[in-house]
Amino acid sequence: MTGHYDVLIIGAGLSGIGAAWRLREALPGTTFAVLEARDAIGGTWDLFRYPGVRSDSDMITLGYPFRPWRGAESIASGDRIRDYIRRTADDGGITPHIRFRARVTAASWSSADARWTVSLADGTELTCGFLYACTGYYAYDRGHEPEFAGVADFAGRLVHPQSWPSDLDHRGRRVVVIGSGATAVTLVPAMSRDAAHVTMLQRSPSYLLPLPRRDLIGRPARRVLPAALADRLSHGVYAGLTQRLYEAARRHPRATRAALRAAAVAFLRDRASVDAHFTPAYDPWDQRLCVIPGGDLYREIRAGRASVVTGHIDRFVPEGVRLRSGQVLEADVVVSATGLRLRPIGGVRLTVDGEPVSIGDRVAYRGMMLGGVPNLAFCMGYVNVSWTLRADLCHRYVCRLLEHLDRHGLAVAIPDDPGEAARPLIELSSGYVRRALDLFPRQGDRDPWRVGQDYRRDARTVPRADVTERMTFRPARERGRTMSEHSARRRPRPGPYRFAGRTAVLTGAAGGIGEHLARGLAARGSHLVLVDVDDARLAALAERIRAEFPGPAVRTIVADLADRDAVDGVAARVRAEHPAIGLLINNAGIALGGRFDQVTVAEFETVMNVNFRAPMLLTHALLPALTAEPGGHLVNVSSLFGLIAPAGHSAYAASKFALRGLSQVLHSELAHLGVGVTTAHPGGVRTRIAERALIGSGVPADEVEAGRRQFAALLRYPPERAAERILRAVARRRARLLIGADAAVPDLLARLLPNGHARVMHALTSAAAARAQRRPHGHRA
Numbered sequence: 001m002t003g004h005y006d007v008l009i010i011g012a013g014l015s016g017i018g019a020a021w022r023l024r025e026a027l028p029g030t031t032f033a034v035l036e037a038r039d040a041i042g043g044t045w046d047l048f049r050y051p052g053v054r055s056d057s058d059m060i061t062l063g064y065p066f067r068p069w070r071g072a073e074s075i076a077s078g079d080r081i082r083d084y085i086r087r088t089a090d091d092g093g094i095t096p097h098i099r100f101r102a103r104v105t106a107a108s109w110s111s112a113d114a115r116w117t118v119s120l121a122d123g124t125e126l127t128c129g130f131l132y133a134c135t136g137y138y139a140y141d142r143g144h145e146p147e148f149a150g151v152a153d154f155a156g157r158l159v160h161p162q163s164w165p166s167d168l169d170h171r172g173r174r175v176v177v178i179g180s181g182a183t184a185v186t187l188v189p190a191m192s193r194d195a196a197h198v199t200m201l202q203r204s205p206s207y208l209l210p211l212p213r214r215d216l217i218g219r220p221a222r223r224v225l226p227a228a229l230a231d232r233l234s235h236g237v238y239a240g241l242t243q244r245l246y247e248a249a250r251r252h253p254r255a256t257r258a259a260l261r262a263a264a265v266a267f268l269r270d271r272a273s274v275d276a277h278f279t280p281a282y283d284p285w286d287q288r289l290c291v292i293p294g295g296d297l298y299r300e301i302r303a304g305r306a307s308v309v310t311g312h313i314d315r316f317v318p319e320g321v322r323l324r325s326g327q328v329l330e331a332d333v334v335v336s337a338t339g340l341r342l343r344p345i346g347g348v349r350l351t352v353d354g355e356p357v358s359i360g361d362r363v364a365y366r367g368m369m370l371g372g373v374p375n376l377a378f379c380m381g382y383v384n385v386s387w388t389l390r391a392d393l394c395h396r397y398v399c400r401l402l403e404h405l406d407r408h409g410l411a412v413a414i415p416d417d418p419g420e421a422a423r424p425l426i427e428l429s430s431g432y433v434r435r436a437l438d439l440f441p442r443q444g445d446r447d448p449w450r451v452g453q454d455y456r457r458d459a460r461t462v463p464r465a466d467v468t469e470r471m472t473f474r475p476a477r478e479r480g481r482t483m484s485e486h487s488a489r490r491r492p493r494p495g496p497y498r499f500a501g502r503t504a505v506l507t508g509a510a511g512g513i514g515e516h517l518a519r520g521l522a523a524r525g526s527h528l529v530l531v532d533v534d535d536a537r538l539a540a541l542a543e544r545i546r547a548e549f550p551g552p553a554v555r556t557i558v559a560d561l562a563d564r565d566a567v568d569g570v571a572a573r574v575r576a577e578h579p580a581i582g583l584l585i586n587n588a589g590i591a592l593g594g595r596f597d598q599v600t601v602a603e604f605e606t607v608m609n610v611n612f613r614a615p616m617l618l619t620h621a622l623l624p625a626l627t628a629e630p631g632g633h634l635v636n637v638s639s640l641f642g643l644i645a646p647a648g649h650s651a652y653a654a655s656k657f658a659l660r661g662l663s664q665v666l667h668s669e670l671a672h673l674g675v676g677v678t679t680a681h682p683g684g685v686r687t688r689i690a691e692r693a694l695i696g697s698g699v700p701a702d703e704v705e706a707g708r709r710q711f712a713a714l715l716r717y718p719p720e721r722a723a724e725r726i727l728r729a730v731a732r733r734r735a736r737l738l739i740g741a742d743a744a745v746p747d748l749l750a751r752l753l754p755n756g757h758a759r760v761m762h763a764l765t766s767a768a769a770a771r772a773q774r775r776p777h778g779h780r781a
């Protein structure tokens with residue numbers, strides 16, 4: 001994999017997908033890729049697979065503001081969050097832009113070239129104008145694993161939540177969970193339901209906040225308000241409430257302590273136990289507060305299925321864990337929920353003009369860029385409220401900065417470094433944070449280097465923050481191109497279409513123009529996905545092409561494009577097998593003979609479905625694949641009847657006019673994405689369309705054959721020439737192609753005689769059909 005991108009995003013977790021969405025939304029022509037070390041979307045929510053894994057903040061604010069979470073529960077399970085992120089990536093056309101198994105190891109900035117060179121673990125190098133690290137905040141390879149004495153003596157199994165073994169069966173077993181953080185308080189009630197007993201072994205207590213599991217605001221609001229309004233309302237309420245709770249806790253620690261203690265006593269009905277195990281020495285929010293949905297942990301303890309022990313581990317012994325007090329906790333399974341190993345910017349080694357960047361020595365600019373480091377941003381969420389509330393502000397800020405560069409013909413943005421700054425970026429006293437503080441940039445005590453945990457303030461100020469404040473810009477030439485020229489490149493006029501090595505998807509492939517298009521594409525080195533309803537003809541064609549052109553891959557999909565599910569199936573299969581395609585040719589079409597009053601609505605609809613709905617659906621679904629790599633192209637075969645509408649062809653003309661309209665709109669709309677669109681209008685091409693045409697059920701039987709013969713007599717243009725002309729039009733990116741005099745003359749007539757052309761055309765076609773029917777068959781070949 002090589003190439004240059006305007007923006008490279010590292011990480012396909014919650015943040016990376018959100019960043020890509022915002023980038024596509026704000027700067028649709030920007031070329032970008034998402035580099036993901038793993039082979040899955042979802043980050044945290046794909047990695048962690050321990051029992052009960054769930055969010056501990058509400059999904060209304062952990063979800064994306066542009067795609068509201070509408071689940072019944074506000075606290076959601078890991079797999080539902082993973083699905084939500086994946087679906088967002090699919091629906092936002094982001095998935096084809098993700099490069100999986102692409103672990104970034106280093107990034108080096110060259111001021112001369114005004115670009116980053118990004119190195120992957122497999123040795124590949126990519127370049128980009130701007131680098132955005134959405135890598136989360138911890139190391140993925142393993143969590144924090146303190147060394148316990150005697151682990152080798154332990155007869156049971158020791159496991160870590162970050163690499164949960166899929167074969168672990170804890171049913172009926174005695175489990176000890178070491179830790180008291182979010183992971184431990186999730187694991188204990190999830191395991192205690194089927195374990196023999198679960199003991200949470202903590203060195204010191206944490207604050208626990210019982211919250212309702214269900215969404216008590218959005219769901220009821222949606223019953224009485226329009227969904228969009230209800231979504232905004234509940235997002236505002238949840239964000240406001242959680243932020244205010246945090247502020248109240250910081251301002252009134254004693255009252256907050258008392259409230260949390262009262263909740264614990266209400267659930268456990270055991271003051272001594274609350275004092276011993278649920279009363280931390282620090283103030284609320286000095287360390288992260290852990291949510292327990294519906295008070296589940298307390299309920300399990302009260303039911304006797306779980307218990308808490310506070311003490312220090314002395315060593316592991318064969319039967320379990322021995323504490324310094326001498327007590328032995330017997331266990332078959334010990335889970336070491338001892339936390340994460342924090343790591344900034346995904347462990348990527350940064351250099352600027354050959355000088356290594358020590359991230360820990362830098363000051364964070366607005367908590368998302370590094371002082372003195374050009375064209376680099378990193379995404380960090382909040383620690384006190386949902387991560388996404390801040391992540392989304394970061395994405396939108398980065399987009400505004402990129403827009404500013406674009407608009408002003410600039411290439412480089414370097415945040416000023418204020419020099420001394422002593423405050424840590426993450427102001428929590430938890431062990432896992434303290435262990436890694438030196439690795440993270442610091443923050444200053446004034447804007448724009450201060451990083452508050454204050455969503456209410458940031459939501460007001462960040463979207464309006466001046467992107468030029470304490471920022472140095474350079475209009476550096478980028479490999480001989482200024483940034484204005486560069487932005488012109490973002491709205492490119494696509495160059496000649498390159499067929500070789502790219503995948504072309506072609507409908508109606510098994511006969512007529514389609515068959516010759518398929519051969520012509522294979523001859524030019526395109527890989528083929530051929531779609532047709534005629535199984536036997538399609539298979540035979542594929543065989544012939546494979547024999548004649550051994551290079552390109554030829555795949556076939558048998559589908560009836562009148563059937564919506566079948567069209568969706570074609571799209572899904574193409575997208576799964578070909579994240580990037582070069583060319584989509586909507587060629588399939590059927591005709592329907594008979595006056596409008598002689599055809600049924602169902603017959604009319606069948607024609608509309610094949611000729612218009614299927615191309616519309618396929619184009620819509622395959623657009624992400626078509627734009628995944630620069631220079632894609634779309635062809636819609638709209639026929640002569642997309643130019644004129646003769647009597648007797650209401651459905652055919654209606655469908656082909658609709659297709660022409662869509663195609664012409666797409667020609668304008670897709671230009672900024674660098675996708676070319678050709679609308680082709682073949683005249684009377686000698687295909688099997690007349691012989692395969694449907695005939696309206698109200699057409700008298702004795703008129704059917706005559707009608708068919710008359711239609712067929714008008715089809716004289718050789719299909720192989722029509723196919724060749726279409727492929728040449730694709731190569732040249734022609735917007736409109738009239739094939740044969742049969743298309744050019746009616747087109748001219750329709751322009752000259754907008755009302756009278758139908759009569760003239762009728763006279764001309766009747767005469768031509770009569771002449772053609774008098775001619776012997778061979779003459780037409």
Ligand SMILES: Cc1cc2nc3c(=O)[nH]c(=O)nc-3n(C[C@H](O)[C@H](O)[C@H](O)COP(=O)(O)OP(=O)(O)OC[C@H]3O[C@@H](n4cnc5c(N)ncnc54)[C@H](O)[C@@H]3O)c2cc1C
Binds near residue numbers: 385
């Ligand atoms: C168990 C758990 C529960 C949590 N619950 C909540 C919660 O309820 N609410 C909340 O607000 N926050 C929570 N968090 C914090 C959580 O991490 C964020 O909410 C959010 O998922 C972060 O998303 P992200 O995309 O920024 O990072 P991640 O989810 O960590 O994703 C980062 C992605 O970047 C990739 N990556 C990293 N380095 C590289 C590299 N060098 N090259 C290529 N790819 C790389 C990773 O493979 C990963 O896919 C939780 C964290 C954990 C561990």
